[in-house]
């Protein structure tokens with residue numbers, strides 16, 4: 561066999577796509593620059609200093625004072641799995657608030673962990689009323705209630721005000737997957753009273769996927785630490801003798817990860833240095849802009865996108881009262897080939913819009929405007945391009961209406 565000619569594949573040079581789907585989105589240039597900074601050893605005081613800065617930077621982003629606010633190395637799903645594997649014992653009852661694909665993901669992970677999964681569900685495009693969650697908690701007595709905040713599969717945002725109090729009264733922990741909304745809609749970890757909240761960088765935080773911010777209440781941390789295997793005061797995570805309750809994952813063992821992020825700096829994995837730089841810069845960009853201003857920008861982008869789509873005569877998907885601000889679903893009109901439009905958007909305009917999953921596959925497109933892409937000109941370009949593609953594919957629609965409607969909605973929101 562001849563050796564592979566290294567010139568066969570050129571230096572990486574991706575096209576300049578505008579990513580206006582449900583995530584990932586284009587990263588902020590400052591984040592990309594931070595990622596190219598020089599590497600450090602994982603116990604270098606400069607590096608552990610950056611880790612402490614990340615803990616401080618993500619507390620306001622999660623709306624919390626939680627000491628245990630840090631990063632899980634991996635995509636958002638890594639933090640979801642770390643939370644559930646560390647909180648839930650086999651046989652525990654877990655109530656999942658299920659209103660889309662990411663609710664299904666929670667049930668899937670939980671059933672692998674041997675939990676008894678109970679669900680309160682809403683049809684796709686709606687959310688679950690708090691009273692319904694309250695009744696289900698009463699009925700099932702779960703040890704954990706797990707929910708998604710914004711489910712990009714349905715574009716719905718589940719209201720979470722009051723969930724923590726309900727869970728505490730019932731002796732349950734509350735887990736929230738806020739991947740799609742963190743940095744774009746308010747996450748009020750402490751005011752909601754929820755115990756564990758996780759996110760990702762590639763949605764409203766405007767970074768690449770690969771690092772997952774997490775915050776853990778003291779109450780939940782205590783529970784997680786109590787599952788650690790300690791013998792004669794010595795932590796014995798590395799000894800597989802099956803004694804005592806143990807978290808059945810090493811990589812996702814939050815007790816070990818918290819020890820690594822604590823002043824003890826007990827070795828676990830090697831913190832993903834460049835991703836930590838990215839996460840740090842995402843948070844600096846977000847806090848530099850101001851969270852309120854950032855939420856307002858996402859609100860304006862969502863309002864403009866929605867108004868523009870409606871001005872084209874299209875029907876926006878889902879319950880208006882609970883819409884996420886950063887991603888909008890819209891029905892693919894009768895007689896239009898949804899995939900042909902997406903291909904044309906990509907080939908002619910370098911714009912990516914999203915398809916959909918499960919019951920919505922082939923029925924809606926999902927248009928995102930989040931993080932670095934929640935900008936007026938990017939929303940207007942997307943709407944103008946979509947109108948042109950629909951017209952070119954022979955769909956008759958009111959022309960020239962969408963962009964002015966979006967401009968007006970941006971101003972008004």
Ligand SMILES: *Cc1c(COP(=O)(O)O)cnc(C)c1O
Pocket residue numbers: 583635636637638662708709710711712713737738739740760763769
């Ligand atoms: C996008 C998204 C995820 C993605 O997880 P990754 O592992 O980063 O792909 C998880 N949860 C929700 C609600 C999301 O919208």
